[in-house]
Amino acid sequence: MMNAGTQVRAEPYLHFVVGGEHYAAPSARVAEVVPEAHVEPVRDAPPHVRGVLVQEGHPVPVVDLSRLLGQALRTVKARPTVVVAQVQCCGEPLRLGLAVDGVGGPLELSSRDVVPAPSFGAAVPVDFLVGMGRHGEGLVLLMDVERVLSEPQLHTALKLVSGSGPSHRS
Template sequence: MAQALETSAQPADSEQYLTFMQSGDMYAIPLLGVKEIIEYGGITPIPTLPQFIRGVINLRGRVVPVIDLGCRFGKTEREVTRRTCIIIVEVGSGEENQDMGVIVDSVSAVIDIPMVNIQPPPAFGAKIRVDFIQGMWKSDDRFVIVMDIDRVLSVDEITHLTEVLQESVA
């Protein structure tokens, strides 16, 4: 007698997230937006860009901008270690999608987070801009910051910041 196969090990009311460490804090981004994780290296710096834009990489013939997430959050540049890596994510919506690289200290795991367990972002006291936070999830002994990656890597905002910086240099 044939048995029905379970098509998904993930509960219907949860979503998969990639967790990573940055400046001693744990963050999570939706796994659906993650294209790949690559070793740190091969970044070509571009002059006159904001400090958090480290440069670009050649990813199989495509030019992909690389953002230092720690610098984007207003922290100082951190030392690159053997666990430092670049997460390639797709940001934007509709036809305007853009691949971007995000430098993080280390990647932790892929986890299922029940949606009912994600709390709203704090109104104050966060180490990063509140609009970058989609919510907070309490893991065993720590909070995981669930990021709104489209806001953190907003192509429009980054373009605007770059234009402002280039005008001030000129």
């Protein structure tokens, strides 16, 4: 939900799809898009952590947005598209991968196109949804990538992908 003091500025967004729903994140927070990414599973990872993507020798935890959004029963692509976002954890910049079904083009949303996000009820944790944008004939949910995982969840994901390494299946 959008807090009373939260403002969603008009800015460019990257549009992507998860489970048939349209989402967007600020383009300034997107480091890159990796189509057909090879994501290695990680031992003992919580269900919302898809695994690790290694970029330039550095592990990037990858969040399975479909699971995080309560869509765990849908078919998941073996090699997802990963949106790599720049986030902060304890004041340090790091990269977080978001497994999505596909990426659309960039969006330019003016302030008149943006409205507060609706309440989705307690069943789905959507604190990271900060608004909705009118796009063409439909709506796109606006995501704050900084809030996709809570700080404890992010620490756990980082520890898993940095410390134990990926699980290798025989």
